[in-house]
Amino acid sequence: MNPYITEKLENWRKEVRAFAEEVILPEARILDREERFSTELTKKMKDKGLFGIAIPEEYGGQGLDYMALVIAVEELARVDGSQAATIAALNSLAIGPINKYGTEEQKQKFLPPITREGKIWAFGLTERNAGSDSGATTTSAELKDGYWHINGKKMFISNSSSELSAGITLQAITGQNGDRDEHSTILVESDRDGYTSQPIKDKMVWRSADTGELEFNDVTVPESNLLGKRGKGHRIMLDTLDSGRLTVGAMGLGLAIGAYEMAKNYAKERVQFGRPISKFQSISFKLADMATKIELARNTLYNAVWLKLNGYSFGKEAAMAKLYTSEIAKEIADESVQIHGGYGLIKEYDIERFYRDQRILQIGEGTSEILKLVIARKIGVK
Numbered sequence: 001m002n003p004y005i006t007e008k009l010e011n012w013r014k015e016v017r018a019f020a021e022e023v024i025l026p027e028a029r030i031l032d033r034e035e036r037f038s039t040e041l042t043k044k045m046k047d048k049g050l051f052g053i054a055i056p057e058e059y060g061g062q063g064l065d066y067m068a069l070v071i072a073v074e075e076l077a078r079v080d081g082s083q084a085a086t087i088a089a090l091n092s093l094a095i096g097p098i099n100k101y102g103t104e105e106q107k108q109k110f111l112p113p114i115t116r117e118g119k120i121w122a123f124g125l126t127e128r129n130a131g132s133d134s135g136a137t138t139t140s141a142e143l144k145d146g147y148w149h150i151n152g153k154k155m156f157i158s159n160s161s162s163e164l165s166a167g168i169t170l171q172a173i174t175g176q177n178g179d180r181d182e183h184s185t186i187l188v189e190s191d192r193d194g195y196t197s198q199p200i201k202d203k204m205v206w207r208s209a210d211t212g213e214l215e216f217n218d219v220t221v222p223e224s225n226l227l228g229k230r231g232k233g234h235r236i237m238l239d240t241l242d243s244g245r246l247t248v249g250a251m252g253l254g255l256a257i258g259a260y261e262m263a264k265n266y267a268k269e270r271v272q273f274g275r276p277i278s279k280f281q282s283i284s285f286k287l288a289d290m291a292t293k294i295e296l297a298r299n300t301l302y303n304a305v306w307l308k309l310n311g312y313s314f315g316k317e318a319a320m321a322k323l324y325t326s327e328i329a330k331e332i333a334d335e336s337v338q339i340h341g342g343y344g345l346i347k348e349y350d351i352e353r354f355y356r357d358q359r360i361l362q363i364g365e366g367t368s369e370i371l372k373l374v375i376a377r378k379i380g381v382k
Contacts, residue, residue, distance in 0.1 A: 031208035052115030060115030077254025081357035088247035089158035093123035124170030161212030185233035245322035252325030263336035316378035326361035
């Protein structure tokens with residue numbers, strides 16, 4: 001039992017793990033091979049209570065806390081990164097800021113279609129030339145006669161192009177503040193005229209997750225769709241990323257656990273020179289290193305979540321957790337492939353998919369290089 005985890009949370013973990021193994025695992029390899037986002041599986045995840053995990057019950061959520069969300073993402077990632085990505089992006093990035101910064105009217109309008117009806121929502125920060133440089137947004141929103149007129153494009157956006165996608169929380173330039181762009185955050189429904197999306201195909205990672213490119217051609221939404229205060233959009237987006245890094249950390253942790261378990265089970269079954277390869281020191285030491293890294297990653301991540309839940313500053317710890325979990329996911333997936341030998345290179349074995357899926361974790365929601373910059377600033381050396 002981990003000291004950060006209550007009996008209630010441990011029971012929640014068991015419930016999500018059973019669902020992941022019984023419902024998601026049988027489809028994961030097929031969906032990956034076909035590069036297909038499954039609306040049916042997504043609806044099953046909604047029915048399981050994985051939409052709005054940390055959203056109050058009055059808005060259709062589960063009324064659980066952020067640790068419950070992190071545990072759910074971890075357990076999904078232990079089986080399939082694509083479905084974990086869908087749930088992580090939806091809960092933390094997409095509807096998290098609506099719950100935190102939205103007015104009562106906005107919460108009543110935008111949250112129930114997601115939590116109760118199974119629609120999905122997106123988070124729109126990244127553009128072709130605005131990735132690590134999140135302030136380089138070029139998408140604009142001009143306020144005229146009570147409506148925002150939005151023009152621009154967003155790239156690499158999760159949950160944005162399927163038939164379930166209901167809209168996006170996006171950052172746009174809404175004016176100038178001296179010689180600097182004024183950034184604001186606006187809620188934009190996908191059924192608005194001029195709102196177009198297309199899925200990004202031929203991905204190496206998360207092949208059954210919905211990733212899209214969006215274009216806004218004079219899309220209009222009411223002035224009331226402004227989320228938070230005008231000119232505070234960049235702060236809202238960065239604050240959202242702090243929390244989002246905890247769920248990406250959960251994906252790294254879950255993937256590492258899944259890869260480790262595959263390696264351990266394979267090593268116990270694979271016989272060479274008359275005995276299981278797990279009995280050889282070179283293999284047993286690899287597994288010991290994996291187990292140690294997972295334990296360190298788990299405690300680093302859970303500590304950051306605890307800080308968030310208890311009202312402490314957690315940005316540095318979230319960056320550390322995301323950085324470390326994504327790096328050990330890479331290391332453990334690589335070593336697991338090594339233990340599998342040639343079998344680790346064919347799609348018949350799930351470790352091949354895990355080896356591909358881990359690669360996004362050092363890029364999304366802050367590259368490892370950017371996270372080191374964040375940490376350096378937090379500790380006062382940059």
